[in-house]
Amino acid sequence: xxxxxxxxxxxxxxxxxxxxxxxxxxxxxxxxxxxxxxxxxxxxxxxxxxxxxxxxxxxxxxxxxxxxxxxxxxxxxxxxxxxxxxxxxxxxxxxxxxxxxxxxxxxxxxxxxxxxxxxxxxxxxxxxxxxxxxxxxxxxxxxxxxxxxxxxxxxxxxxxxxxxxxxxxxxxxxxxxxxxxxxxxxxxxxxxxxxxxxxxxxxxxxxxxxxxxxxxxxxxxxxxxxxxxxxxxxxxxxxxxxxxxxxxxxxxxxxxxxxxxxxxxxxxxxxxxxxxxxxxxxxxxxxxxxxxxxxxxxxxxxxxxxxxxxxxxxxxxxxxxxxxxxxxxxxxxxxxxxxxxxxxxxxxx
Numbered sequence: 001x002x003x004x005x006x007x008x009x010x011x012x013x014x015x016x017x018x019x020x021x022x023x024x025x026x027x028x029x030x031x032x033x034x035x036x037x038x039x040x041x042x043x044x045x046x047x048x049x050x051x052x053x054x055x056x057x058x059x060x061x062x063x064x065x066x067x068x069x070x071x072x073x074x075x076x077x078x079x080x081x082x083x084x085x086x087x088x089x090x091x092x093x094x095x096x097x098x099x100x101x102x103x104x105x106x107x108x109x110x111x112x113x114x115x116x117x118x119x120x121x122x123x124x125x126x127x128x129x130x131x132x133x134x135x136x137x138x139x140x141x142x143x144x145x146x147x148x149x150x151x152x153x154x155x156x157x158x159x160x161x162x163x164x165x166x167x168x169x170x171x172x173x174x175x176x177x178x179x180x181x182x183x184x185x186x187x188x189x190x191x192x193x194x195x196x197x198x199x200x201x202x203x204x205x206x207x208x209x210x211x212x213x214x215x216x217x218x219x220x221x222x223x224x225x226x227x228x229x230x231x232x233x234x235x236x237x238x239x240x241x242x243x244x245x246x247x248x249x250x251x252x253x254x255x256x257x258x259x260x261x262x263x264x265x266x267x268x269x270x271x272x273x274x275x276x277x278x279x280x281x282x283x284x285x286x287x288x289x290x291x292x293x294x295x296x297x298x299x300x301x302x303x304x305x306x307x308x309x310x311x312x313x314x315x316x317x318x319x320x321x322x323x324x325x326x327x328x329x330x331x332x333x334x335x336x337x338x339x340x341x342x343x344x345x346x347x348x349x
Contacts, residue, residue, distance in 0.1 A: 044262030105308025138163030146225030148175025227254030255294025
């Protein structure tokens, strides 16, 4: 664990052996996610340390070149994309990776491999938060803290596909124009957290001020993809107060489960996380009269199947991607941490 300098490109790694339900994918592209950079830096160390040396990479797009004994969904030569488990020790930053076939979908023919590799993990994160944890329904209003992120953009596409009535949220000034153009979010549905002047010249110092200025109606679901401290302190409280009382649901992707497991180990960390989550559930219900939960990406074969269908139908908008060679993985980590790329960095072997 450490800085980007600890990333090494090995040349003597054997091709993975396949379990009966796995396929071997020749990697055409694999994204470098914020999770990859955090794990490399020591995030959830107690969980990942026993797996060292790790091959990072949670997203993959490529070609099926071999199948396990029970794998029959994809023929040899099929072009596929999908996500790996967050705790899989052999990831997609390699020439070949073994993937459970249920966690793959046909690659959209209109997408490049690089575009496809930027989507699955983030889309599954958004899917779980919106539909499994928040139970977003047709006709409901969605507020997103972090519209400019990959997860945020895909959450917008997925929510609209499910019939969300309105989507609004926060965005950084570097991402504002891109979000408006690619996702069609109107100016009066965005608050730029690092540029306090609204498009009409009004000074808006907070998301709450933007909600008042633009006369946003209460939301049914709020999704926090930023966490407290980055777009101002107490972002969870701000989001909660913009929800419909009694029925609003606040979901954050920045819960403490992984941090506590990394700090105390699986058993003690999971127990501490359960206590902390229960405390916050009560706190938000009593103080704001909304429900509260943490959302953690998990493998979901049915969700991946639907994401693949949405992608092929043109419902999902792939994020902007910048490609780098697999040999430059350390530089890709530096760029990911710097946050200067407006989208995803994708490695190509």
